[in-house]
Amino acid sequence: MVTNQKGALAVLAEPTRLAIFELLADGPRAVGELADCLPVTRPAVSQHLKVLKAARLVVDEQQGTRRYYALDPEGIEEIRAYFDRFWKYALSSFKAAVEDKEKGRR
């Protein structure tokens, strides 16, 4: 299997961005809440969020006076679809193997 380090992984190679991403895995947060958990300034967090958003890793939403950031659900859907395809393929391969074996026993 070819390894692939491009795209989102390159974006997440930066430790602060990865830390932000992991904080958002627990649920949506505002910039200030993220900055409170990290050893960087608020503008720095905003800058990182911009990069994460451009990579389609996070989405944002205005809630009253605050803007909240969350993991991009479409990203999860891509992963889901990927495994769905894989398991359909793998299970049909399993069926063929186990039924072949049974035929051999009869």
Added chain:
Amino acid sequence: MTEQTVDAVVSNSIVVRAPIDDAFAVFTEGIGSWWPAEHHILQAELAEMVFEPRVGGHVYDRGTDGSECRWARVIAYEPPHRFVIRWDIGLNWQVETDPDRTSEIEVRFISQDIDRTRVELEHRNLDRHGPGWEAMRDGVNSPDGWPLSLRRFASRMEDEKS
């Protein structure tokens, strides 16, 4: 605040013409007989796949040069009814050593009659793979990655699904 409602689970099932004991045995210890051959992350040529049949055991690939890739860990093992493994592969196609960033697969075997078994598979906690999903998507689309035949198999599975 709106909650995140992402479905981080994939469920699939299939009915095979085999008694439950055989279905379980082929799925686990016989994994090398059916696991899609192109889906290995070992650098070396594959010699065998091993499913250690116990809690705490590993599922691993062994290369012809003796190298090993332990890509899953058995966390429940109840033959012939069910097992659960932790999928220790990150989205960068490397073994993931941080258990918080791994997903989980449960497979259940349900006897339909003496020689028919329903196999239900659930791959869950996929959101833990969140970071880097694009890399995985690129892997799917790469020429050496997952072939077009996936789609063909998927449509065949639709016919066979019960």
